[in-house]
Amino acid sequence: MCMKQPIPPQAWPLFDRYVHGDLSRRGFLEQAAAFAGGPAGAAALLAALSPDFAAAQQVKPDDPRLLTRRQAFESPQGNGQVQGYLAKPVDAAGKLPAVLVVHENRGLNPHIEDITRRVALAGYVAYAPDALAPLGGYPGDEDKARELFGKLDPAKARADIVAAARGLLAAPDGNGKLGVVGFCWGGTLANHVATQVPQLAVAVPFYGGAPAAEDVPRIKARLLLHHAGNDERVNASWPGYEAALKAAGVRYEQFTYAGTQHGFNNDTTPRYDPVSAQLAWDRTLAVFKATLT
Template sequence: MTRLTAQDFDQELLVLFDAYVHGDLDRRGFLSKAGKYAKAGVTAAGLLAALSPDFALGEQVRADDTRLRAQQLSVPSPAGHGSIDGYLVRPASASPSAKLPAVLVIHENRGLNPHIREIARRLALDGFMAFAPDALTPVGGYPGDEDKARAAFATLEQPKTLQDFLASAQWLESRADCTGKLGAVGFCWGGGMVHTLATRLPELDAGVPFYGNSPAPELASRVKAPLLVHLAGVDERINAAWPTYEAALKSAGAKYAVHQYAGTQHGFNNDTTPRYDAAAAKLAWERTVAFFDATLRSA
């Protein structure tokens, strides 16, 4: 079966889907507005299903890959929700006592779903210790359903969630099997969290936000870690705020690089949906790994 791509959908429908995914439009509203794009026997519900994640499409590294050692862990978060669960992955080739540079992997607004777990496994195969926390821990964890996950995510106390990720980063960096070098990569909501952590964590050594919301410009002066910013080409919701924040980063003398991938949609790195752009995702990921190699493996 031929895999669907963004080019198979009207751009206005993709904008509607983005609004639905990010809570600006409920399911009924999406289906109502998407009806005008239903044709050739495809219903609005069918369009929603076609645009939604199919995790089997994106499994490049299986959960049972023998090259990896993975475990579920709980991290104390006294200033947050008390604790946060997460998925820790290390390369099996590294001895348990071997020190590795660490990368915090931060999910979208649906919690720790199979795609983000798979991203952590990819990083571990590249020789990093990857830890992916689940912000949905206080409401029972990722429920296995994207719509339920999105609804649960909207109930979180975001100040406490921020504290959960700060605790996760500090716990990861202080582990005995970490070199003390800490990076963070995040996608969508997680990209915004990477930006936020860069304003809050002096110990952060590198940040890679994929199409994430920018912090308030006045916070840019707090950024000490180098950033590698990935933006989609067609993503007005995120891109509108970037020039102002970029100007603030420049003014603050922050180290950053930004890449915008022409013609791509928000979520272009997520290979479980039609918005995935294989060429852009490959280039962005190669740049990400090279960036972490340069920033986290240096003396």
């Protein structure tokens, strides 16, 4: 769990722009210096906002309760092949339902691998694709990952995630039931997968952007949507999305977690809100149980 220095409120919207590629590292530091006590304070602030993967890890990569491996699926409409990380319980009796875990806009980093193992321990075949695989995969550095993400072909990246979902549906480890959970960019992709894969049983986007309104009637899955209270960029799309969901008769639940920041489930950074994250995660596992088991 991330426990770091208090973050000035002015830093959150600035950091959100930086995280999503709307502001360079230099731009963040220059603007943060105005309220962080100068350049040194701005650099310390950015360091405090950066993830601490080791401190937040909940399930070790070699946890004896799990089997893990690298897994690839064909992606003819994307980059040819989608690669990722698969985890499942070691003592599974028979085939299990599957859950696709879609990362934020940094690729398959240690945090998302840990989330994947957490999902697997709940009784699922969990698979996390790596959108950065065509560019060499997660580079081990968040700033470098941020730069690489801007070089992706967005259409091919989306196609790779959809291909991962379809691959999981047919994978020998699974029983044909499929859900998806995604965070930030992955939340947007969870919504997208729901419009593209009619066999999907449930989609759980955490602070994800809405799909195109004309695609919403194609959604057959049940939706559980988690939004941060302080997330103007993402929340601006919700009223229109909700109207489209109602018009299409899609079954959904939506929760806004007051006072939280975009990324509140990410326990590697100070954006983490433990109370809201636990509540959202409990709701997520409950809807997986209701729809997949």
